[in-house]
Amino acid sequence: MKSRDTLVRLKRFQAEEKRRRIVQLNAIIAEFTRMSNELEREIATEEQRANISDPNHFAYPTYARAARTRRENIIASLNDLRGQLADAEAQFKEASDDLAKAQSQEARDRGAERLIDVVAERRQVEMPLAYRRGA
Template sequence: MKSRDTLIRLKRFHVDEKRRRVSQIETMIAEFQRMASDLDREIAAEQQRAGIHDVSHFAYPTYARAAGARRDNLLRSAEDMKGQLAEAQDELAEAFEELKKVELLDERDQAREKVAEKTRDQASMDEIGLQAHNRRAS
């Protein structure tokens, strides 16, 4: 049973690690998207100040052009992270399944032990009863 307990702890640790990884990736995606939104606002403000909204215009603000490139990179990175997120979620589901299998085996073994213990207890009680009956009959 000790080895099974150790295995269950190990599987739970794996599930926790996978869960943390999923959470980290989700946080990174959200942060990239937030930063891209901030850049969108800054670009709009810069365009408003310059009065030029056409990116191909020769006098388009340099800061707005650089911020747009940075925003596009952030959005691309967020999209790439979504693929990693899907992988991490699959790994988490797999680790969770493995944990459940081991936990179900443990529960089944414990149930079997309880039945065996009850059977031993009943046999012991039957023996005590027979001995008492035999003493009275003698």
């Protein structure tokens, strides 16, 4: 059936799009984690160089303060991305379930079409026999 095939292709596309979104979010999360770790190292280096680790100290290094703020913003973004990832995974599961359902419907329809074809073939075979018997 043409409409079932189209439906399966649509569901497959939607599921693949959700999977791509998950991969993309994982890549962004990995990059943000790397940036956060790098900033943490830079902050530690700057604090060690200045020998001041208290951010409230009046002589705390400006670069360390800016890096700390940036790292906090990245961590907040990471938390948001993790929430988006959880939503994307739920959407992917739903899309995968829809795809499986559409595929099973298509398989069921193919089975029904095959059954109809078998019945039609039997009728074609039986019809000439019936005509021969009647003649």
